[in-house]
Amino acid sequence: MPIDVDQNQRREDVAAAAARLIATRGMGAVTFRNLAGALLCSTTSISHYFANRQEILVETYKFVVQRARGRRTRPGADGRAMLASIDHILPLSDEEFDDWVVWLCFWTEALFNPDLAAVQRLYSRQQRGLIEDNLRALGCAPESAHDLSQKIMTTIYGIAVQAVFDPEAWTPDAQRAALHDVMKPLSSLLAAAGGARPEG
Template identity: 65%
Template structure:
């Protein structure tokens, strides 16, 4: 790592590398030695910014959540249909979103035994639900329906991703979109131009 990169950038570099290792080899791949080898530096260069593995895990989880959040925003000026369909970007439809889900599934298992990661997961999950609820309201979904439907959407997204992790042949992008659309149909029905996605 070049000496002129600031502390935040170095921490992000480690988190990005850790995310790559998890996506390729699972949580066990996150070690100071593996990270140093992947980044072409010494373990000391990493321990200067992270005192232990748990700190790396927390930073990696933050990095992946932020990266995923950037990818799911509707384009500026999007109509109601396009905004609603932006929820699809959460699904494991391509290489980038697939990696995110592999990483999340690995972290969820780790979070069962790590209270700090469990708190992060609860925060991220609630944030995603709020984002979906706000999006549903923005396309004309009444508040009570948006509140209940956002939870159904979250449950559907999680269910699709878990099944796709073990059966990608059945859970193609088209199948994933169809399953999500079934849950969102009440909202599509409220949007004349989106009645037939």
């Protein structure tokens, strides 16, 4: 990590390296030594920005969530954009698959780590809230949008976990079909908003 890189960029570089380690070798691979090796720097360079491993893990979780959000569209009144946005919460691409591996590792760790559990709760609620905002933008009543967003999130979690462990059976097409089946109640709203109806 060159000295002219600002502090936020250095922290992001460490988080990105940690995410790669977790996706390929598991949570235990996140050590100062492994990170230094991945970034071709000294462990002191990393400890200058992170006091301990816990801080690195929290920053890594935030980094992966923000990276995932960057692949999605903002809430809007277009039905097709709504479907595309929700689709890309699933592990459809290699990067999305890696993100889910990282999240699953974090969820296990969060069971016994209050700091990570708090971060997980926050981002899970925010994600559900974004879906609810999309549904309201399509014309769903507030209560219906809330209930359906819960069902969609539950479905996404179930599909993603199966896809991570059995990617041959849970291809991107199979994932989309399963998710769109749950979203069939939105068909009329999607059509009215100019979007395609869910398949399946």
